[in-house]
Amino acid sequence: MKRLLLTLGFLISACSSANAPQGFVQPLPTALIDPSYPTVQAAPVAPVQSSDGLNVSAARAWRDGKDVNVEICFTLVDSSDWSIWSANLQYGETAVFDFASAMLSLQEPREGQLGLRCDTLSFFNIPPDADLSNAIVTVDAIAAVPRPEDYCAIYAPKIQQTLDARGAGIVLSCTDASGAPIVQIVDKPESMSQQEAENMVFSDEFYTIHGPWSFAFNLEQ
Numbered sequence: 001m002k003r004l005l006l007t008l009g010f011l012i013s014a015c016s017s018a019n020a021p022q023g024f025v026q027p028l029p030t031a032l033i034d035p036s037y038p039t040v041q042a043a044p045v046a047p048v049q050s051s052d053g054l055n056v057s058a059a060r061a062w063r064d065g066k067d068v069n070v071e072i073c074f075t076l077v078d079s080s081d082w083s084i085w086s087a088n089l090q091y092g093e094t095a096v097f098d099f100a101s102a103m104l105s106l107q108e109p110r111e112g113q114l115g116l117r118c119d120t121l122s123f124f125n126i127p128p129d130a131d132l133s134n135a136i137v138t139v140d141a142i143a144a145v146p147r148p149e150d151y152c153a154i155y156a157p158k159i160q161q162t163l164d165a166r167g168a169g170i171v172l173s174c175t176d177a178s179g180a181p182i183v184q185i186v187d188k189p190e191s192m193s194q195q196e197a198e199n200m201v202f203s204d205e206f207y208t209i210h211g212p213w214s215f216a217f218n219l220e221q
Helices: 001-017 151-163 194-201
Strands: 037-041 048-051 055-062 068-077 081-089 094-097 102-109 115-123 136-144 171-177 181-189 208-217
Touching: 055 208, 068 081, 068 136, 068 208, 081 102, 081 115, 102 194, 115 136, 151 171, 151 181, 151 208, 181 208
Parallel strands: none
Antiparallel strands: 037 055, 048 055, 048 208, 055 068, 068 115, 081 094, 081 136, 102 115, 136 208, 171 181
């Protein structure tokens, strides 16, 4: 009997396929969109914020289902690969630090003119009953992790100047290694280990600009 039922099932399936028009594709079931998840868009209370010589602006924010998104633009001081390093969304007593970033546009800096990069920041799994009447999106830091060739061209002079001002006693030099310039520590205090010296030289402080830059939105319907 079980074999008979299977055979009938195959026959019914074959007849259904035969009656379908050529090129017909059976549509897949769509995901249920819960109407309890709102969709709303808002402009920031203050669209431009400045800190540490860097201008950061927010064009708009929108709540789409479980996600909160915001368009952020920031000035580029040089041609390094600057991106948003740290950001968070606050509403009420809740803070969300996990985010995704997608680049919207990039204008490289030119001689005498700053560049501009715009990203969409997305914060996920926001509860439908979350009170977003005073949602605050904060960019805490923007960083440009140096490419190997950037250390000598861009960062070495700045790092050396900072180390000298601190009296660290570390001397840097750029040398050629396999056709590419690299930064080397050529002198350091005897009391300082190589690891300690490298931690100072390659610290993220030299390629990170700290804010904060905060933007308030009303994302309630």
